[in-house]
Amino acid sequence: MSRxxxxxxxxxxxxxxxxxxxxxxxVRTPHSSILSFNLRPLRIxxxxxxxxxxxNLHSPTSGTTQHIKGSxxxxxxxxxxxxxxxxxxxxxxxxxxxxxxxKVLEDACKDDTELRAVLGDSIGNPELMRKRVEDRVRKKGxxxxxxxxxxxxxxxxxxxxFNPVDSYIWFELFGSPTDxxxxxxxxxxxxxxxxxxxxxxxxxxxxxxxxxxEYDPLYDAEKGFNVMPSSFHDIGDVEFQDNWGRVWVxxxxxxxxxxxxxxxxxxxxxxxYLGIQQIVFGGRSMGDWEEGMTNPDYGYKHFRI
Numbered sequence: 001m002s003r004x005x006x007x008x009x010x011x012x013x014x015x016x017x018x019x020x021x022x023x024x025x026x027v028r029t030p031h032s033s034i035l036s037f038n039l040r041p042l043r044i045x046x047x048x049x050x051x052x053x054x055x056n057l058h059s060p061t062s063g064t065t066q067h068i069k070g071s072x073x074x075x076x077x078x079x080x081x082x083x084x085x086x087x088x089x090x091x092x093x094x095x096x097x098x099x100x101x102x103k104v105l106e107d108a109c110k111d112d113t114e115l116r117a118v119l120g121d122s123i124g125n126p127e128l129m130r131k132r133v134e135d136r137v138r139k140k141g142x143x144x145x146x147x148x149x150x151x152x153x154x155x156x157x158x159x160x161x162f163n164p165v166d167s168y169i170w171f172e173l174f175g176s177p178t179d180x181x182x183x184x185x186x187x188x189x190x191x192x193x194x195x196x197x198x199x200x201x202x203x204x205x206x207x208x209x210x211x212x213x214e215y216d217p218l219y220d221a222e223k224g225f226n227v228m229p230s231s232f233h234d235i236g237d238v239e240f241q242d243n244w245g246r247v248w249v250x251x252x253x254x255x256x257x258x259x260x261x262x263x264x265x266x267x268x269x270x271x272x273y274l275g276i277q278q279i280v281f282g283g284r285s286m287g288d289w290e291e292g293m294t295n296p297d298y299g300y301k302h303f304r305i
Contacts, residue, residue, distance in 0.1 A: 102126040105133075113174060114275065117153055151275040157263065162282035164251040165233070169262075170280040171245040172287065176299060181274055186238045186303025188269055189247055192262050193305060196232025196251070201258035204228060230254050238303040244287040247305075 106123055109116040118136050122128035136152070151174065161167075171185065195201070205227040211217040233252030238245060251258060259281070270276035280286060294300050 099126050102129055105129060114151055114153070117151075150272045151270055151277075154267070155270055155276040156278035158278070158280050160280060160282035164249075164254075164256070166248075166250060167282050168246045168248050168284070170283060170286045171266075172277040172280075173243045173245065174275045174277055176242050177240055177245070177274075177301065179301075182238070182240060182301050182303050184269065184273055185245065185266075186305070188265050189235070189238050189262075189303075190305050192258075192265065193232055193235045193249075195261075196254045196258055199229050199231055201232070201251075201254040201261065202227065202230040203255040203257055204230075232258070235305055237305055240299075240301040241289055241293065242287075242299045244289055246286070246289070 105115070105119065109119060109123065119129055119132050122132050173181070177185070205224045207219055207224065208217055230253040232250075232254045234250040236248035238247045263279070266276060266279065285291070294302075
């Protein structure tokens with residue numbers, strides 16, 4: 001409008017500078033009438049509105065607010081996004097900063113139940129894994145470096161219609177036994193039988209079992225000689241098919257504490273050398289045992305008593 005007004009002014013006042021335009025003027029029309037005009041300055045405050053518009057466009061607060069409102073996110077969405085970002089960061093740290101030795105232990109746990117029992121819930125936490133392994137080494141001492149297959153877990157003991165004069169005792173190992181394992185467990189069973197055969201498991205003559213060790217105890221040899229004898233009658237060979245083993249026993253007149261003696265021996269054997277999962281007294285068939293299968297090519301091994 002200022003440009004068109006300027007054109008009109010210049011047509012009426014061609015010799016007047018723009019900065020000295022009159023404030024009013026009169027025009028005579030063809031019909032001899034006179035028109036009067038008053039000129040008032042027109043103030044346009046475009047700069048402030050433009051500046052305000054520019055400020056709104058370039059204001060970081062305004063832009064952020066519009067972005068947040070326009071994105072449609074909520075508090076829950078932002079929280080989930082933060083959780084995913086933290087998880088992605090943990091996975092990145094695990095892939096790039098996870099110790100190699102911890103990764104080796106994790107992979108070994110997939111096939112080693114004993115190692116998995118040692119580490120427990122520490123898998124994924126290198127510092128806790130290191131502590132568990134150090135505790136294991138501290139408990140084993142120098143023997144930790146020796147080739148042992150003992151278990152840190154106590155084996156289970158159960159009874160299934162156990163008849164002391166005609167029953168099997170079953171052993172479940174963690175894996176198929178080696179010849180060394182067969183000799184170890186066979187020697188323990190053989191020694192247990194020999195002691196029973198000689199009357200060792202006789203609860204009628206336990207004179208020193210509850211005696212005090214503070215003073216020299218007294219033993220009545222005459223009483224021990226005249227007590228009713230007990231004897232382990234018979235035993236079969238120790239047999240194995242894969243990781244299951246068994247031995248047939250006839251305890252005869254031996255007392256039940258013979259079983260306690262056997263379990264005490266097998267506890268130390270399992271912890272230090274062999275690794276036994278469970279022992280079952282009684283029962284005719286355990287696991288995948290195949291009666292009459294004695295072919296070594298199919299996993300059969302035995303120790304002759």
